Amino acid sequence: MDLGQRGGASIVSRRPEAAKRYAVVDDDNWQRITEAANAAYVRNDLHRAHELYREALDEAEWLFARAWASGTSGMSVPVPVIYNISCHNLAEIAERSDSLADAECFLVRAYDKLLASAASAETPLALRLDCTRHLKHALAMLVQHLKRRRVSNAQIESYVDRAKTTALTVFHVAKKAQIADHYCSSHSTSRPS
Template sequence: MSRLELGSPFDRGTVEDRRQWRLSTIEGNELFGRGELAAADACYCEAQQAARRLLAAQAADGPPALNVAHQNLADLRHRQNRPAEARRLLDDALAILSASAGTTALSPPFRLACVRHLKHALGALLLDMRRQGDPETALAGAVEQARQAALNALNPPQQH
């Protein structure tokens, strides 16, 4: 049984949240493809909320669901010519995963899942930064943030 299968020890969150995330994402993608942006927005927002619930429950699929939800919404915001909102969504995904990875109160397997998915959040953010013409120093800052989050998750500060 894989870690993502229902019933595994790493499984948390609800079946309904997974179902809602998946169905809302699929429907949103179909609507986005047809150019029905307002309806796609509603679906993507539902998917984002389900992803946040999965993340809050420390579900194994919470980090990738959060990334996908934020990236879908960011793509939609770009299509709507709202690049600042798109950037905020991508920044938020990186910040949420970074914070979760570094929170020692969370389970180590969940924190490692957040670390693994930092690369996807960072990649989407860097692509957006390049597309918007951000300076190399800004890109380096985003890379450093992700690097520090990964290091902190792998080597948490010792409590005395």
């Protein structure tokens, strides 16, 4: 879908299901869309900003799918950061429009995406680690929102506990992988002649 000209470049959104068709992945398109959305937000054109932030989230989904398929993001900004920013921008628009339920949905979406990706053994380890590192930002924004809404401490603790458990698991897996790599590399070089 062509969104027109922004900064001399055409902004084209790609859907996650189209990820396999593209060989080169970078975050330039996402950055252009987000910058255009930010400009609309500054102009107080919230409708246009919302449309563009939705396009940026679609692009973030596509980038996430590519990072998963390739095992690395290879972008100037880690894909979990891109995903967080995209969801948080939409949450901010929703809050500004007094739609706290929609804002919460976007904050939970960022948290859930990073948590599920970090927790999945199917996710490449480098991406699992990136998701784990940036899960704390998704969690912080979600907890801040939930506290403003006066949600029960038990519900907030549930989000915190799941993030902690996942982080510990991922870091344990990464440590085991590092030890295994070290063991394999030290034994492969010491073969008898």
